[in-house]
Amino acid sequence: MSPVSRTAPGPARRLLPRAARFLRSRRRVLVRLGGWSLLESAQTFLVGYGVAQALDRGFLAGSTGTGLAWLAVAAAATVVGGLAVRGVFRGLADLVEPLRDGLLRRVVTRALHGAVAEPARADNSSVSRLTHQTELARDSFAGLVLVLRSFVFTAAGALAGLASLHPLLLLVVLPPLVLGLLLFTATLVPMAARQRDFLDADEALSTGYGAVAAGLRDVVACGAERRTAGEADALVATEVEAARSLARWAAARTVALGVAGHLPIVLLLFATPWLLERGLTAGALLGALTYLTQSLLPALRTLMSALGAAGTRLLVILDRLVGEDPPHGAPAAAKSAAAPSAALPAARSGTVESAATPAETPAPAPARPAAGSRVELRSVTFAYGPGAQPVLREVDLTVEPGEHLVVVGPSGIGKSTLAALVAGLLTPGRGEVLVDGAPPRAAGRSAGELARQRVLIPQQAYVFTGTLRENLLYLCPDDLSAGAPDGTPGGAPEAGPEEERLAASVAAVGLGPLADGLGGLDAVVDPAALSQGERQLIALGRAHLSPAPLVLLDEATCHLDPEAEARAERAFADRPGTLVVIAHRISSAHRADRVLVMDGARATAGSHRELLDRSRLYRDLVGRWHTGREGRCAVRPGRSRAPA
Numbered sequence: 001m002s003p004v005s006r007t008a009p010g011p012a013r014r015l016l017p018r019a020a021r022f023l024r025s026r027r028r029v030l031v032r033l034g035g036w037s038l039l040e041s042a043q044t045f046l047v048g049y050g051v052a053q054a055l056d057r058g059f060l061a062g063s064t065g066t067g068l069a070w071l072a073v074a075a076a077a078t079v080v081g082g083l084a085v086r087g088v089f090r091g092l093a094d095l096v097e098p099l100r101d102g103l104l105r106r107v108v109t110r111a112l113h114g115a116v117a118e119p120a121r122a123d124n125s126s127v128s129r130l131t132h133q134t135e136l137a138r139d140s141f142a143g144l145v146l147v148l149r150s151f152v153f154t155a156a157g158a159l160a161g162l163a164s165l166h167p168l169l170l171l172v173v174l175p176p177l178v179l180g181l182l183l184f185t186a187t188l189v190p191m192a193a194r195q196r197d198f199l200d201a202d203e204a205l206s207t208g209y210g211a212v213a214a215g216l217r218d219v220v221a222c223g224a225e226r227r228t229a230g231e232a233d234a235l236v237a238t239e240v241e242a243a244r245s246l247a248r249w250a251a252a253r254t255v256a257l258g259v260a261g262h263l264p265i266v267l268l269l270f271a272t273p274w275l276l277e278r279g280l281t282a283g284a285l286l287g288a289l290t291y292l293t294q295s296l297l298p299a300l301r302t303l304m305s306a307l308g309a310a311g312t313r314l315l316v317i318l319d320r321l322v323g324e325d326p327p328h329g330a331p332a333a334a335k336s337a338a339a340p341s342a343a344l345p346a347a348r349s350g351t352v353e354s355a356a357t358p359a360e361t362p363a364p365a366p367a368r369p370a371a372g373s374r375v376e377l378r379s380v381t382f383a384y385g386p387g388a389q390p391v392l393r394e395v396d397l398t399v400e401p402g403e404h405l406v407v408v409g410p411s412g413i414g415k416s417t418l419a420a421l422v423a424g425l426l427t428p429g430r431g432e433v434l435v436d437g438a439p440p441r442a443a444g445r446s447a448g449e450l451a452r453q454r455v456l457i458p459q460q461a462y463v464f465t466g467t468l469r470e471n472l473l474y475l476c477p478d479d480l481s482a483g484a485p486d487g488t489p490g491g492a493p494e495a496g497p498e499e500e501r502l503a504a505s506v507a508a509v510g511l512g513p514l515a516d517g518l519g520g521l522d523a524v525v526d527p528a529a530l531s532q533g534e535r536q537l538i539a540l541g542r543a544h545l546s547p548a549p550l551v552l553l554d555e556a557t558c559h560l561d562p563e564a565e566a567r568a569e570r571a572f573a574d575r576p577g578t579l580v581v582i583a584h585r586i587s588s589a590h591r592a593d594r595v596l597v598m599d600g601a602r603a604t605a606g607s608h609r610e611l612l613d614r615s616r617l618y619r620d621l622v623g624r625w626h627t628g629r630e631g632r633c634a635v636r637p638g639r640s641r642a643p644a
């Protein structure tokens with residue numbers, strides 16, 4: 001029924017021995033619960049029996065007093081039932097809390113063992129197991145004990161009552177009841193399997209989306225959008241199919257509920273003339289209906305829905321908490337869900353083409369940037385929402401190929417927005433942005449081609465777990481990244497012109513000491529262990545090596561000290577290509593061919609000297625920078641738009 005169903009021994013069979021052990025060790029609690037529950041049987045019996053006697057011996061026999069007395073018996077039975085419930089709840093805690101404690105102990109032990117075995121690998125799912133899943137298990141178990149026990153004792157009381165009123169009543173009521181119960185029982189195991197499939201598919205989907213979200217920059221930068229979307233679609237389709245399959249079994253369960261829960265009443269009414277002919281009294285008929293409608297069938301319905309929902313949930317959760325230890329907490333399907341990121345290692349190692357779909361295969365690109373791109377903004381207006389004030393209004397700008405432009409302006413004026421527009425991450429509301437005569441996101445241009453056309457390094461530099469070499473060659477074509485003799489990307493290469501270029505870029509941006517400290521280019525980098533400045537150096541090295549003729553540095557050196565920043569910027573100025581720097585320090589402006597001052601609606605361009613004469617805002621900014629009131633990274637979480 002489902003493509004994700006299993007043939008391995010089901011969770012029920014795996015858990016049964018443990019459940020039996022758990023219950024055996026709590027015999028006394030069970031006996032106490034049984035004792036209180038017997039009172040519930042008595043209550044059920046007395047309610048139906050009292051109603052029948054009230055009618056036959058009292059009201060129909062002309063003795064109102066007797067009738068009322070029997071009704072009083074039925075009412076008293078209800079009070080006794082209340083006492084029984086109180087006792088049951090007391091006993092319940094003694095059964096349920098040990099289960100929860102045991103589960104918690106097991107989860108903590110497993111998490112600690114996992115952490116000791118693999119310290120670098122955090123098992124975050126333990127938190128969910130410790131809190132949400134153990135609570136769910138406890139609540140579901142408590143609900144099931146209550147409902148199951150109540151059904152057994154209520155059914156015993158009701159069936160005894162029916163038999164005492166007229167044995168033939170059992171003949172009418174029992175067959176549909178048993179048939180419905182059998183049907184229901186038959187759905188239990190497949191339903192649990194479907195529930196498990198659904199949970200697995202759901203976990204796989206969220207793991208998959210998590211992986212995609214974490215690797216979005218890689219996906220966009222490497223042109224793997226279609227492939228990633230295809231993999232995400234497959235995960236969604238699996239979950240849809242699992243949900244459909246679950247719904248089909250839920251429908252089968254509804255049929256079982258109809259047979260067991262409604263057919264006995266219909267049959268009883270249908271068989272009434274036949275029963276009356278065989279000595280059934282009106283009181284007994286009313287008593288039988290009371291048993292069915294007030295006790296037996298409500299208990300059955302509660303049992304079925306509780307077993308259906310809480311039961312299957314409990315089975316699945318318990319299996320997860322106490323079942324076989326998965327390699328490190330993740331279910332099999334969840335691991336396969338990491339599939340979208342499978343595209344990433346190839347992409348990360350620099351083989352951009354290997355990550356792109358055939359339709360998106362980028363055209364061969366020069367290994368070194370050409371003279372540079374020409375960037376034009378023609379009357380560009382951009383706002384972040386339909387009703388929002390434009391951040392840029394009617395901005396015109398031309399950056400010539402090979403030019404080095406520095407953009408300055410007060411915080412929040414739109415400098416990063418400008419960079420994102422040029423990089424093609426945003427599209428202007430009005431006007432046009434052209435890079436070498438075409439919009440960066442021109443129709444037909446793949447993400448891979450876009451990555452070869454320009455590099456944008458934001459403040460929050462992106463470094464991934466992999467070797468330093470892989471990080472640096474991430475945006476390079478194959479000729480440089482496939483340096484290993486066997487062509488294995490990222491392998492230890494032989495010295496050659498490409499290796500020299502790699503070394504030259506490392507030296508140019510000032511990455512040498514960091515590379516040495518890490519253990520060389522083939523040392524594995526742990527992003528979390530790097531400082532922000534170190535991450536920026538690696539991202540700068542990556543941009544420097546890329547063949548893109550346009551480099552956009554959006555405060556990409558803000559965590560470097562002034563000397564390191566100057567060195568990195570010099571490296572980019574010396575690199576062929578067009579360079580646009582969103583300035584972090586005014587010293588950047590001194591090094592530029594031209595400076596663009598953004599001032600709300602206006603943007604003025606000129607050399608540093610010219611702007612000191614012409615722009616009051618520029619003079620202010622220079623003054624502020626010199627007095628040290630500017631120059632910190634203004635990272636705003638959640639606003640990063642740029643793949644590095």
Ligand SMILES: Nc1ncnc2c1ncn2[C@@H]1O[C@H](COP(=O)(O)OP(=O)(O)OP(=O)(O)O)[C@@H](O)[C@H]1O
Pocket residue numbers: 384391409410411412413414415416417418634639
């Ligand atoms: N994703 C976004 N959604 C809505 N508004 C945004 C978004 N990103 C930026 N803005 C707003 O657009 C304006 C310009 O932001 P932008 O980041 O381009 O300025 P900036 O000059 O680069 O600032 P800073 O120097 O502080 O980095 C700001 O008012 C900012 O709050």
